[in-house]
Amino acid sequence: MTTALGTRVVARNFGYRHASRENPALKDINFEIAPGERILLTGASGAGKSTLLAALAGVLGGSDEGVSTGELLVDAPSIGLVLQDPDSQVIASRIGDDVAFGCENLQIPREEIWPRVERALELVGLDLPLSHPTKYLSGGQKQRLALAGVIAMGARLILLDEPTANLDPQGQKDVVAAVDRVVQETGATLIVVEHRHELWVNIIDRIISITDGEDVQPAELIKVGQLPGAQPSTSKPILWANDLLCTWGGLRSFEVPEGASTVITGPNGAGKSTLALTMGGLLPPKSGQLELSDTVRGGLNTPPHKWRSADLAARIGTVFQDPEHQFVARTVRDELEIGPKIMKVDASERIEELLDRLRLRHLENANPFTLSGGEKRRLSVATALVAAPKLLILDEPTFGQDPETFTELVTMLRELTDNGISIVSVTHDPDFIAALGDHHIEVSAK
Amino acid sequence: MASPAMQKTNQPKSSWRVIDIVIASVLGVACGLIFIVWNSIGYAWTTAFHALTPGLGGIAIGIWLLGGVLGGLVIRKPGAAIFVEVVAACVSAALASQFGISTIYSGLAQGIGAEIIFALFLYRRYSLPTTMLAGMGAGGGAIFLEMFFYGNLAKTMSFNIIYSTTVLISGAILAGLLSWYLVRALARTGALDRFAAGREV
Amino acid sequence: MNLLIKINPVTRIIALMVLTTPLLLSLDVMSAAIALVATIILAPFAGVTWKMLLKRGWMLFLMAPVAALSMALYGRPDGKEYFSFLLIHVTDNSLALAAAIGLRVLAIGLPVVVLIARIDPTDLGDGLAQLLKLPERFVIGAVAGSRLMTLFREDWYSMSRARRARGIADQGKIKHFFTMTFGLLVLSLRRGSKLATAMEARGFGRTTGRTWARESTVGARDLVLILVCAAISAIALTVSIQTGFFKFLGT
Numbered sequence: 001m002t003t004a005l006g007t008r009v010v011a012r013n014f015g016y017r018h019a020s021r022e023n024p025a026l027k028d029i030n031f032e033i034a035p036g037e038r039i040l041l042t043g044a045s046g047a048g049k050s051t052l053l054a055a056l057a058g059v060l061g062g063s064d065e066g067v068s069t070g071e072l073l074v075d076a077p078s079i080g081l082v083l084q085d086p087d088s089q090v091i092a093s094r095i096g097d098d099v100a101f102g103c104e105n106l107q108i109p110r111e112e113i114w115p116r117v118e119r120a121l122e123l124v125g126l127d128l129p130l131s132h133p134t135k136y137l138s139g140g141q142k143q144r145l146a147l148a149g150v151i152a153m154g155a156r157l158i159l160l161d162e163p164t165a166n167l168d169p170q171g172q173k174d175v176v177a178a179v180d181r182v183v184q185e186t187g188a189t190l191i192v193v194e195h196r197h198e199l200w201v202n203i204i205d206r207i208i209s210i211t212d213g214e215d216v217q218p219a220e221l222i223k224v225g226q227l228p229g230a231q232p233s234t235s236k237p238i239l240w241a242n243d244l245l246c247t248w249g250g251l252r253s254f255e256v257p258e259g260a261s262t263v264i265t266g267p268n269g270a271g272k273s274t275l276a277l278t279m280g281g282l283l284p285p286k287s288g289q290l291e292l293s294d295t296v297r298g299g300l301n302t303p304p305h306k307w308r309s310a311d312l313a314a315r316i317g318t319v320f321q322d323p324e325h326q327f328v329a330r331t332v333r334d335e336l337e338i339g340p341k342i343m344k345v346d347a348s349e350r351i352e353e354l355l356d357r358l359r360l361r362h363l364e365n366a367n368p369f370t371l372s373g374g375e376k377r378r379l380s381v382a383t384a385l386v387a388a389p390k391l392l393i394l395d396e397p398t399f400g401q402d403p404e405t406f407t408e409l410v411t412m413l414r415e416l417t418d419n420g421i422s423i424v425s426v427t428h429d430p431d432f433i434a435a436l437g438d439h440h441i442e443v444s445a446k
Numbered sequence: 447m448a449s450p451a452m453q454k455t456n457q458p459k460s461s462w463r464v465i466d467i468v469i470a471s472v473l474g475v476a477c478g479l480i481f482i483v484w485n486s487i488g489y490a491w492t493t494a495f496h497a498l499t500p501g502l503g504g505i506a507i508g509i510w511l512l513g514g515v516l517g518g519l520v521i522r523k524p525g526a527a528i529f530v531e532v533v534a535a536c537v538s539a540a541l542a543s544q545f546g547i548s549t550i551y552s553g554l555a556q557g558i559g560a561e562i563i564f565a566l567f568l569y570r571r572y573s574l575p576t577t578m579l580a581g582m583g584a585g586g587g588a589i590f591l592e593m594f595f596y597g598n599l600a601k602t603m604s605f606n607i608i609y610s611t612t613v614l615i616s617g618a619i620l621a622g623l624l625s626w627y628l629v630r631a632l633a634r635t636g637a638l639d640r641f642a643a644g645r646e647v
Numbered sequence: 648m649n650l651l652i653k654i655n656p657v658t659r660i661i662a663l664m665v666l667t668t669p670l671l672l673s674l675d676v677m678s679a680a681i682a683l684v685a686t687i688i689l690a691p692f693a694g695v696t697w698k699m700l701l702k703r704g705w706m707l708f709l710m711a712p713v714a715a716l717s718m719a720l721y722g723r724p725d726g727k728e729y730f731s732f733l734l735i736h737v738t739d740n741s742l743a744l745a746a747a748i749g750l751r752v753l754a755i756g757l758p759v760v761v762l763i764a765r766i767d768p769t770d771l772g773d774g775l776a777q778l779l780k781l782p783e784r785f786v787i788g789a790v791a792g793s794r795l796m797t798l799f800r801e802d803w804y805s806m807s808r809a810r811r812a813r814g815i816a817d818q819g820k821i822k823h824f825f826t827m828t829f830g831l832l833v834l835s836l837r838r839g840s841k842l843a844t845a846m847e848a849r850g851f852g853r854t855t856g857r858t859w860a861r862e863s864t865v866g867a868r869d870l871v872l873i874l875v876c877a878a879i880s881a882i883a884l885t886v887s888i889q890t891g892f893f894k895f896l897g898t
Contacts, residue, residue, distance in 0.1 A: 020639045059847040062463065065640060081848035087798055088841035091791050091849070092769050100860035105850035113860045135797060149849055282808045313814025324834060325802065326809040328826050330634070343814045369635030369833060387814055464852035465843040467784055471792025472839030473832075479799055480828050487820055497716040500734040533789055537796065539759075540766075542706065546759045547667050595671045597718060597748050600897025604734050605721040631829060637836035 006036035006189035007078075007156040009056065011213070013070035016051055016060065025051040028070075031213035035075070038183060038190040040200050043210035049193045052210065053159045056191070057081040074157055080150025080188075084162040084400065086142035095121070095137070095145055096130030102153035113152075120148040123185055124178040138268055140171020144178045151182055158183065160192045164199060165400040168268050168428045172199055179203070195402045227410055227435040233260035238296055238391060238422045239279060244288035248274040251288065254441045256391075258295065261413060261423040261436040266443030272426045273321075273395055275443060279424060280318040280393045281305045296390045310343040317384030319394040323376040327368040332360055332379060335368055336386050347386055354382045358412070374405030381412070392416065394425040398432050410435045465640050466521050473520065474530045477513040478537025484509045485542070500602075501609030508620020511584035513553070514560035515625040518580060519572055520632075520643050527564055527580070531557030552591050559587025560621075572643070574626050581622025585613045649694030651872070656766045657774030658869040663762045666876035667755045669884055674897030676743070678887035679750035683757065685879045690761045700760055707756040715749035723898075744897060758876075768793045773863040784852060791846060795838055799831060806830050 010032050017024035026048040033039055043049050054060045055072055057079050080102075083089055092098040099120055103113045117130070124144040137145060143163050150158060160179065164172040180203045183190050192200055197207075197218070207216040238258040243251045249271025256262050256279075264272050277283040278290070281304025290303065296315050300307060304316060320326055329335040336354060340347035355361045358378045363371060368379060377397065384392060394413075398406055413423055413436055424441075427433060433440075484506075485492075496503035517530025535553025539546065563583035567576055589610050592598045598606055629643050638644025651659070670682055690700055701708075719741050726739025772790035775781045806827055810816040816823065846852070887893040 018639070020645055054844070057848050059844050061465070061640060079848075081845075083841060083845060083848075085841055088838050089845040090794065091842075091846060093767055093794060094769065097769050097860065101846075101851075102849035104857050104860055105853065107854070107856060107858050110858055110860060110862070113858070117860075146845070153850065277808065280812060282812055309811045309816035310814045313812060316812075318809075318812040320805065320809050320812075322805070324837075325805045325830070326813060327830065328810065328813075328815065330631070339814050342818060367634050367636070369637065383813055462784070464784075464788075464847050465840065467788035467852075468792060468843035468846065469836065469839045471788045472795060472835045472842070474789070475792050475796050476799060476831055476835040479796070479803070480831065483803075483824065483827075487824055493713050497713045498720065500721055503717075529785065533792070537793065540763070541796075546756045547663055548671070548755060551668075594896055597674050597714075597744065597751075597897045600674055600723055600744050600894075601718065601721045602723055602734070602736070628829065628832065632832060632836065635833050637833050637840075640840065 005156060005187045006034075007075035008035050008073075009033040009157060009189060009191070010073045011052075011071070012073075014052075014055070014072045015069040016048075016055055016066055018051075018066045019064065026055075029210065029213065031208055033189060033191070033208075036187050036189055037206065038204040039192070040197065040204045040207045041191055041193045041210055042197070042207060042216055047210050049210055050161050053081060053161050053191065053193060056157065057159055076156045078153060078155050079157045079159065080147075080153060080155030081159045081161065082143065082146045082150060082163050084165045086139040086146075086166060089146045090134045090137075090142055091149075093134055094131045095126065095128060095134055098134055098145055099148045099152050102149050106153055116152045116154075117148075120152040123151060123182050124148045125174065125181070138171060139167045140174045143167065143171070143175050147175075147178060147182060151186060151188075155186075155188055157189045157191070160190070160194070162194055162400075163192070164194065164196060169430070170268070172196070176200060176203065227407065227431075228414065229434060230261070230437040233257040233438040235259050236293070238293045239424075240291050241279075242289040242291075244278070244290050245286040246271060246274045246278045247283055247286060249443065249445075252441075252443070255439075256422060256424055256441075257439050258293065258422050259417055259420050260438040261417050261425065262439040262441060263433050263437045264424065264426045264441045264443055265428060265433065267445055270443045270445045272443050275441075276393050276395050276424065276426045277318070278305075280316050281307055281312050282318060292391075313339060313343065313384075313387040313389065314345070315389050315391065317387065317389035317392045319380050319384050319392065319397060321396045321399055323380035324369065326380050326383060330367060331365045332368055332371075333364045335379060335383055339383060339386050343387065345387070347388075350386055350388060354385060358382050373401060374408065377401070377405065377409060378412075381409075385416075389421075391422045391424070394423065396426055396428075398427060398429045406431070462521075462523055462525075466523060466526075469641075470517055470521050470526055470530050471533055473517055474513060474533025475537050477516065477530065477534035478541070480512070481510055481534060481538045482542050501605045501607075502612055504609045504612030505616050506620075507585070507588060507613050508581065508616035508618075508624070510552075511556050511560070511581060511588065511617050511621035512625060514557040514584050515577060515580045515621045516628065517557075518560055518564045519577060519625050519629050520638065520641055522569060522572065522642055524565065524569060525561070527560040527584075528554070528557035531560065531584070548595055551595060552588060555587035555591035556584040557587070559583040559585065559590075574623070577626040578618040578622030581617040581619070581625070582614050583617075584621055585617025588617070589613050648692065650868070651693045651762070651764070653866070653868055654872055655774050655778070655863060655865050655869055656771040657778055657863070658865060658872055659762045659764075659766070660771075662872045662876040663758055665873055666758050666762075666880050669880040670751060670754055673884060673887060673893050673895060674744060674747045674751065675887055675892040675894045676747045676750055677890055677892035678883040679747060679754040681883040681886055682879055683750060683754040685883075686754070686757050686761060689875075690757075693761050694764070695761045700757065704757050704760045707753055710756070711749040711752040714752050715745040718748045719745035744894075747894070747897075770861070770863070773859060773861055777859055777863040778865065783857060787851070791842060792839065795835070795842065798838065799835060802834050803827065803831060 011029045014029040015024050016026045091101050099117045100113050124147050176199050201218050209216045235258045237255040239256040242253050266272050278285050284305040329338050336351045492506050513534035514527035514531035518527035532553045535550050539549040560580040560583050563580040633644045720735045722741030722744040724736040724738040728738045730737040768790045772786045776783045776786040
């Protein structure tokens with residue numbers, strides 16, 4: 001088994017421009033990293049950190065896809081890259097095969113492959129049989145699996161691009177612990193790009209800013225701004241349930257107060273999303289009672305999952321975890337207009353108001369899929385609000401976001417409750433809960 | 447000993463990059479899924495059409511020819527149409543077992559049909575007429591295969607003429623025209639940035 | 648009992664081809680019936696009970712009559728004519744062909760249910776690349792892509808629910824289909840791009856040639872399976888020729 005020793009990484013006036021963009025993604029990047037150093041790379045959103053990591057890993061594409069300038073040097077070709085989305089990095093259906101994939105590509109002889117696989121899995125703390133199906137892994141486990149795949153290859157430079165952005169708190173901790181252990185055992189050089197600085201600050205040596213290559217002190221890092229805290233609610237419930245049994249999870253009994261922000265919390269896999277979808281009338285409950293107040297019902301006597309789509313949208317809005325699942329039109333304006341058009345409702349005033357309040361006016365004619373993460377999130381909230389529902393349900397609204405977008409989202413949601421709209425959010429984000437947890441619904445695994 | 451991090455071996459333009467192979471596979475899988483949904487949507491209608499009319503059932507076939515044309519249009523490398531259509535056929539055969547081995551043969555014939563058209567244009571022209579022709583080519587492949595393996599050879603001449611005509615029209619429109627618009631719309635979302643098709647719009 | 652357990656996935660596919668493809672050469676009741684009966688009798692040995700056969704193959708029992716009906720109405724007219732209207736001619740010949748195609752749909756479809764049990768894509772890929780020597784990069788790409796299938800299905804349901812939540816799901820099924828297809832393609836391209844980057848990051852496609860962590864093997868069982876399937880189709884066709892039922896491509 002090889003013990004990898006870290007590699008030196010040097011950038012001299014390095015720049016890169018994608019063929020499809022006008023402005024270069026990276027310009028005049030200069031820094032020097034010693035072998036075995038652990039670096040946290042910071043910089044504003046869009047500053048090109050992902051592009052830099054991709055360049056280091058050699059996955060940026062051929063000469064027809066972009067042009068590079070300057071130099072980017074590493075001692076060894078063995079470089080590993082772990083990306084943000086756990087699902088898109090799984091390559092095989094069994095964990096052993098997934099970890100072995102990199103070794104196969106490096107033409108390592110079969111006798112050497114499996115010992116490496118086992119050692120790698122042990123280092124990242126995945127104590128599961130080699131034939132364990134990858135589809136049953138949690139997000140945190142999938143990220144650790146990807147890390148195992150990288151070290152089985154004997155990587156001397158480990159690059160991590162927002163590895164914990166899409167994970168729940170437990171998964172985040174597990175990944176950081178695994179990385180710490182891996183780097184300690186193998187001595188590889190580490191570069192992490194992450195906006196959740198608190199998680200990593202204890203295990204890294206230096207923080208480098210991508211814009212000038214200078215060291216950054218931990219105190220200077222961008223933190224989530226001061227947000228007003230949650231206000232416990234005493235209003236009467238707008239929605240309540242008694243022994244509700246959803247298609248997944250145990251019996252639930254709870255209330256949702258009107259005009260306040262409720263958060264649904266609980267461990268991974270407990271059924272939070274299923275509950276949210278059931279409340280939103282998008283999944284039928286198996287049994288039990290789910291009641292709505294007259295404010296929401298608006299005259300309908302049947303349960304929400306039986307309502308016509310047009311009726312549902314006017315009463316309960318749902319914002320999905322992945323905004324792209326909701327897009328149906330070619331421009332931002334069309335997205336807002338299509339709902340009312342089909343529902344045969346006049347919402348022109350509301351559309352203009354939403355475009356302004358959610359700062360989408362300058363993006364009116366842009367294609368929804370080309371928006372940034374934060375802009376997509378705002379658009380998906382806008383499309384839910386255009387039908388003026390009294391209840392808004394959000395599934396993991398802070399998934400994969402940076403601090404600026406987060407602050408903006410929280411402020412916007414608080415404004416909504418101030419205006420009398422009830423909000424229910426499925427979340428595991430402690431900052432979100434602190435700011436918007438007027439009322440809690442704990443979902444346990446049973 | 448320091449070496450440049452971004453070393454890329456120089457490959458000829460017509461050879462497949464990793465992104466080409468993976469996207470072609472992904473398109474094939476997505477199309478296979480789409481085939482199955484399409485089938486379940488109009489099941490009553492298409493069944494009635496197929497069973498009762500003298501060949502008008504061919505009008506809905508175009509969606510089944512989508513894989514090859516779409517693949518050729520996006521990837522623009524030799525073999526793309528065949529690969530994507532065959533993967534789509536395998537996926538639909540794997541998920542809905544009523545189709546059996548003949549689906550895969552159909553996929554192969556349909557993919558080859560589209561591929562021939564793209565090859566005739568030397569893999570350089572990807573205009574609307576070319577794409578519609580590719581759709582018809584795929585339709586031709588379908589007609590050929592069904593003649594021999596689905597028993598159409600044993601049906602009346604009038605049936606076969608009507609069927610072939612509807613299949614060719616459906617191929618031109620539901621596979622050709624639709625693919626062309628799909629790719630342009632996809633390019634506008636930025637999802638095709640790593641392909642020539644994405645940089646054209 | 649399941650005699651097929653240790654069999655290589657590639658063998659299953661070849662066996663399927665060997666059993667069903669020759670049947671396509673003739674459109675007659677005899678060859679179809681023989682193959683069908685053989686399949687039904689041998690199914691339990693492959694771990695597929697008759698109940699399972701019915702349960703998994705129910706679609707075929709719907710498709711067979713449809714194919715038969717079309718043939719009955721539009722099959723080449725010959726012999727006594729029973730009914731005619733515009734282009735429809737129901738005759739002795741068309742009815743015989745109808746019976747034949749109905750049986751053949753079943754004869755070709757049911758073996759799929761028997762032979763193609765849960766195949767692991769990685770194992771199949773190993774076999775296709777190591778044994779059949781298909782181009783490695785394409786096989787692996789296809790295997791990796793096929794894994795995204797479950798994600799696509801979830802995406803599809805999620806998109807469906809999203810449209811319902813937005814109030815636009817009451818429109819026609821066809822228009823719905825087209826917008827969902829577009830959405831799925833965008834998502835699949837995105838996921839595919841990320842997957843490609845991840846695979847490249849693990850060294851895929853950098854050099855020609857690779858080693859294989861798992862060895863794909865074939866043994867005596869594989870050969871026996873293929874021979875048995877070949878025998879079934881051979882017997883089916885031979886008997887059909889000898890008894891005069893054989894109809895080359897139905898003509």
